[in-house]
Amino acid sequence: MEEGFTTWTSSTGSSYTCNHCGPLLMQEKQKKRHLRSAAHKRRLREQTNNENAPFPRGHNTSRSDANELQDQPPSPNEREIHCPDFDPDSASPTDSGCRRSSNDIALAIDGMIGNTYFEEESREEDNALPRQIDRTDWMEYEMERIRGELSLDEDDLVGSLLVGYTQNLVSRTLYDQIRSILNSLCHLKIPAWATVRRSQQRIRDHLNMEIKMKPSVWGMPCAALSSRVALQKELANPHVAPFIDFYPEDPQGRDQFKLSQSQKWLDLPSTIQPQMCINNTKHFYVFEPVQTSSNLIVVPLFFYTLNSELCAKCIIPTIQNPFRLVIPGSIHFGDPQLVVIKVKDFSEEYTSIKMNHQLLSTLCKDELFEHDEDNNQLHQIQLPNPWRTRAGGKIIRNMPITLYSDDTSGNVLKRWNKHVSFYFTLSGLPPRLSNQEFNCHFLTTSNRAGVLELSEMIIDELNSITTGGCEGYDVLISQPVLFTTSVLFFLGDSPMHAEITNTPLPNTSLNPCRMCSLSVTCQKQKHSKKYLREFLQLDQDGNPKSNPVRVWKKVIEASYDLFDIGFYSTLQEYERMAKFYGIKDHINEKMVAIV
Structure with missing residues (x-):
């Protein structure tokens, strides 16, 4: 025995x-x-x-x-x-x-x-x-x-700490040398390099952290983690979820300190803004008629928090003959036509509203019309909101992210081994939490691919979550939910911003601004009074005059046009038109160099 x-x-x-x-x-x-x-x-x-x-x-x-x-x-x-x-x-x-x-x-x-x-x-x-x-x-x-099957014992933990992480990784040769010294002189039992790697792989498998390897459009190796899994874990983390803001906040010009108070989140397009809220177990969606406790029928367009209370900015629809519900089109968050109503005053969902002893859904034939004043046309909006069907009775959580990209190798190491990486943080977290290293999540990296090539690794998954949502578990309410995300901000240095926006570096460029159409045809014109006034956005009398802004749709069209010019015309013509458009597309430049 x-x-x-x-x-x-x-x-x-x-x-x-x-x-x-x-x-x-x-x-x-x-x-x-x-x-x-x-x-x-x-x-x-x-x-x-x-x-x-x-x-x-x-x-x-x-x-x-x-x-x-x-x-x-x-x-x-x-x-x-x-x-x-x-x-x-x-x-x-x-x-x-x-x-x-x-x-x-x-x-x-x-x-x-x-x-x-x-x-x-x-x-x-x-x-x-x-x-x-x-x-x-x-x-x-x-x-x-x-727990013993998943966690590391003391020897494995020491070995894992010796291997290091991110910028502190040691080589296998150095690890073997340290291991032999500690095992022989200190009588420790440090595991071999392969054993430590297997232990780390076992933990990654348990956490569903699969590393995806994929070549870029130019064949450069790229490694990425799933943004979907990272968002699911944040939503289920009891140390993070209680501090996430799922709705934007209107601070009314006071005590602004976090990204959820930004005007950009308040003015998000209708397709990616918060789609629903809940009151007394009833789900209310944007662009769906709602009946309040005072029997007023309104259409909520924006959900947000005001003075720590969930509110909605609503429009009162007009009823036309034959029976039609019509609302104004192209309404922004600050439009004076909107009425602020507290969500707790919402009473009936769209499917249960009755008028003259008939269901409103039957009277309006599940149609809502948006009036375009510029063209004097009515655009049909199908009811109920498509997100109601996608959610299937679940609560929808809106989780915008702040995307960050930079070379993470350091000023010395990047001379011969430059790694460009993507990270993200939750825009709904306050700065005291989003600035912590454990709340900054790695997405993708490569030591050979550029930022545009790397972005291909994460765009498809982020777009699928934005348009269709993804199921997760909300630890606050202890039930499955559907969450969506969108890139609220992109952070980086000036060269990284230039590459992402397909614009040249502003220092000596003829098109120095990424936001407006400020440009000159030659360097001498930068010293003229006309350029100085346009730079300060003033007219001849010194009054404010904004320059025409860059439109992202036109930037995309110009990039396609430059591709055709570079493929079917000469290099000189490509360079001339690139200066004319104010576009610098690194993918196109590589293509033109090959052709």
Whole structure:
């Protein structure tokens, strides 16, 4: 018998029970894990501290106590049921010189759960239940076993710390040298490089952190993690989820300190803004008629928080003949036509509103019309909101992100091994949390691809979450939800912004602004009064005069046009038109250089 364990042999092989933890059978490979478990160490410590104290009924006795009990004559009840108080220590087959058969073990278990075993306790308490295995101890042991399969022991942890992370990684040669020194001189057992890597891979697999490798459009290797998985984990993290703002906030010009108070979030397009809110278990969506507690029918267009209270900016629809609900088109957040209504005043959803004893959905034929004043046309909006169908009764969480890109190799290392990386933080977190390293999530990196090539690794997944949503678990309400995301801001230095926006660097460029159409045809014109006035956005009389802004749609069209010019025309013509458009597309430049 191995010290601390009792061996039980059956037709299927050998099993073991711990002398300190009770009749829990385990296999050979589970013994070492059991010895390392916190539950075993706690029981061993308690028995050591109380070895001179009397043991209560059912407690596992030590080896010496078990031998003394074997010398005592058994009671009549014990002779009747063979083994009334089943204890592996006191019934060890190796101590008695023989091994019990599987039938003997079965009889012992039957005796442990038999009715006669509990007769004495039944007399003391009429409602006493049969004594069973301690489920708390069993669950604790199982959790320790599962945790042992996923976590690192002390040696693996030391090895993982030696390997390092991000910018502090050590080479395999250096790791082997440090390992040999510590193992030989300090008598440690630092695992090999491959063992540490397997332990880290096991943790990544458990967290569903799969590293995706994919070549870029130019064949450069790129590595990426899933943005969907990262957002799911943030939503389910009890240390993060309580601090996320899912709705923008209107600070009214006071106490502005976080991104959820930005005007950009308030003015998001209708397709990516917060789509729904909840009141009294009822779900209310934007661009769906809502009936308030005062029987007023409105159409909410924006959900936001005001003075820490969820509100909606709504428009009162006009009813035309034949029955039509019409609202003005192209309304922004600050439009004076909007009415502010608290969400707690919402009463009836669109599908349950009645007018003249008829459902509103029947009267309007599930159609809402938006009036375009410029063209004097009506644009149809289908009811109910498509997001209601996609959600399937779940709450929708809006989680915009702040995307960040830069070369993360450092000013020295990037000379020969430059890594361009993408990271993101949740825009709904306050700065004191979003600035923490553990809330900054890695997305993709490459030491050979540019930022535009890398962006291909994350665009498709982000777009799918934006347009269709993704299921997650909200720890605040303890139920599955549907979450959406969008890139609210992109952060980077000036060269990174220039590459992302397909614009030249502003220092000596003829088109120095990324926001407006400020431009000159030659460098000499930068010293003229006309250029200075346009730079300051003033007219000849010194009054403010804004320059025409750049339109992203036109930038895309110009990039396509430059591709055609570079492919079918000359390099000189490509360079001339690039200056005319104020466009510098790195993908197009590589293509033209190859052609």
